[in-house]
């Protein structure tokens with residue numbers, strides 16, 4: 001272990017210079033990187049750790065220095081407060097900042113900030129009116145089935161799809177039980193299982209005891225000097241009865257503050273002092289359940305420890321401070337190049353404590369989001385902890401002392417929704433980097449629901465974008481059928497497919513009714529859970545469940561209704577075959593007003609903006625509500641009727657415009673592929689009508705019937721439409737961009753990232769002169785690298 005200190009001389013450094021050269025620059029760099037995400041939760045966490053480090057360490061540090069375990073050349077320091085140099089006090093503050101920032105940067109993509117798989121499931125409680133999900137009455141189910149029977153029958157084909165689309169590690173998102181004759185009991189059982197709860201912060205008494213043991217060892221090392229300890233091992237009786245030894249130990253035990261080290265040597269002094277000082281805190285935190293178990297925790301520990309070892313080595317060798325290596329107060333062992341073992345232990349164990357505390361605080365912040373403790377009244381605890389540090393810490397302490405168990409399904413749903421989004425939305429998976437953890441979690445819930453509902457309405461195409469619903473075999477029946485049979489394969493007619501979509505839309509509206517129902521708001525999820533179990537297709541289950549448990553308190557219903565109105569507009573388009581007939585204009589069909597109207601519900605630019613507002617302005621609305629409720633102490637709640645101040649109304653309006661802009665970019669990109677895949681033309685009919693006589697008719701015919709023809713006099717001329725749409729998008733974007741500054745600070749980077757990620761598509765369309773590919777030619781894609789570049793650039797406001 002020991003190696004001789006290197007003989008290469010180092011220029012001498014003062015303590016402050018050590019900070020300036022080695023400690024402050026990495027903090028500034030990490031602070032710059034993480035700054036846009038550094039919010040209230042991080043601020044209070046770091047502030048708390050700095051405060052605790054200062055009050056816990058200052059008396060100890062004074063005591064150690066007064067016993068000369070280390071010393072400072074007078075020329076190395078500015079001044080002392082009692083025994084401790086002011087630069088040392090600065091260290092108490094900088095070290096937590098450094099370690100927490102490394103952990104935050106290393107874990108920036110992390111969703112759930114603790115490992116939970118493998119934790120035991122608590123026993124499901126039965127009965128009760130609150131969030132137990134058990135005992136859904138047969139009556140409720142019967143009613144649900146009566147209303148929605150046909151939908152359920154047709155949804156069974158979804159089960160196979162679900163299995164394909166969800167990564168095996170995350171399956172099952174919904175726990176299925178084998179089909180039985182008595183479907184009611186099956187469903188009740190399913191509901192029971194889904195409410196299994198997990199204590200994510202189980203107490204760790206053994207770990208606590210371990211650290212108490214270490215503390216005891218520290219005590220022994222401190223109060224019984226090493227020479228006496230060695231004598232005890234060799235001659236226990238004589239040593240333990242020697243009055244001189246007993247006198248020294250007894251005196252120190254009696255008045256620890258007047259502690260007298262062994263006059264000649266006390267080589268265990270510094271090491272024991274470290275252990276006795278830090279172990280009680282570690283014992284308390286680990287007993288409460290704190291754990292260092294995620295990769296980023298270990299990265300932060302390793303980087304923090306390694307860096308500070310390096311800094312310490314350099315500082316000692318440059319004479320900024322000196323550790324007693326003569327064997328009076330230390331073991332005199334050197335780990336490497338002049339770093340005493342005690343210093344190595346000190347930095348390793350302090351970094352460990354910091355990582356442990358920091359991950360515990362993140363854990364508590366997350367519990368506050370998923371399961372806020374009741375306030376006593378009917379008002380739920382805000383999901384954003386208070387800005388006032390005392391109230392903030394008090395709330396976290398309350399949670400640490402009685403951590404709420406979390407429904408297992410909530411954690412499963414969060415992970416599976418994130419995985420679905422990762423596979424389904426390129427823009428989102430890159431843009432989410434700009435958001436802090438709690439917001440990202442809300443976004444996954446909101447965005448996941450929008451995504452799966454959109455898929456349920458639009459599932460005319462499969463993963464590869466191939467049309468599957470026209471003239472295709474759709475299996476009806478399956479494992480959930482009453483008779484448990486496999487069901488017969490048969491072809492659904494277009495009419496049936498249309499009717500199925502309408503039923504799904506109806507199902508979504510009924511879901512919103514139940515989710516925002518007063519009973520649910522009071523925490524009684526029974527009716528809702530029966531609905532989830534019986535009416536929601538399996539592949540959509542996680543997203544609906546997540547919505548019901550997380551979103552209802554954070555986002556009002558209105559934007560979701562808007563979204564469904566947008567879907568309704570989608571359903572007003574003719575089906576593909578009809579569209580192809582209607583657009584066979586050249587075959588002698590006259591394009592009277594009614595014909596244009598039958599081709600698309602989007603007749604004018606205003607209709608297009610209305611559509612974009614419903615399907616994407618609404619998403620902006622949801623996100624903005626999330627930011628207010630997750631990131632500020634001034635939440636917008638159901639209790640206050642979701643009322644907004646005029647300033648917030650203005651921001652919301654601007655935000656919706658931004659959503660519209662992003663949707664227009666999306667539509668521009670997909671003008672050809674939408675026609676091929678789902679038979680829809682989102683270009684306002686007016687744009688065709690106002691072209692020269694015959695030209696508009698020809699253009700729409702070309703688009704509908706030969707979307708793959710990119711060039712030639714008879715090809716659809718996409719740029720005249722796509723570039724026009726992009727201009728509209730650009731105008732909306734410029735009008736609303738400044739409003740991003742009115743969002744909460746830590747929402748700005750994420751919003752900019754979203755905008756940048758989606759607008760990269762627009763830039764690509766423009767770069768191609770407005771020409772967009774058809775489905776067969778491959779969807780226009782922006783490489784992940786380019787998106788990432790745009791997102792990172794926008795996050796730092798560059």
Ligand SMILES: CC(C)=CCC/C(C)=C/CC/C(C)=C/CC/C(C)=C/COP(=O)(O)OP(=O)(O)O
Nearest residue numbers: 425426427616619620655658662663666739740
């Ligand atoms: C300006 C202010 C105050 C706020 C802005 C508020 C925000 C974040 C607006 C953005 C809202 C948003 C993300 C709308 C969705 C737009 C859209 C085109 C969605 C299509 O998404 P996907 O289908 O997932 O796209 P890809 O699959 O192509 O990635």
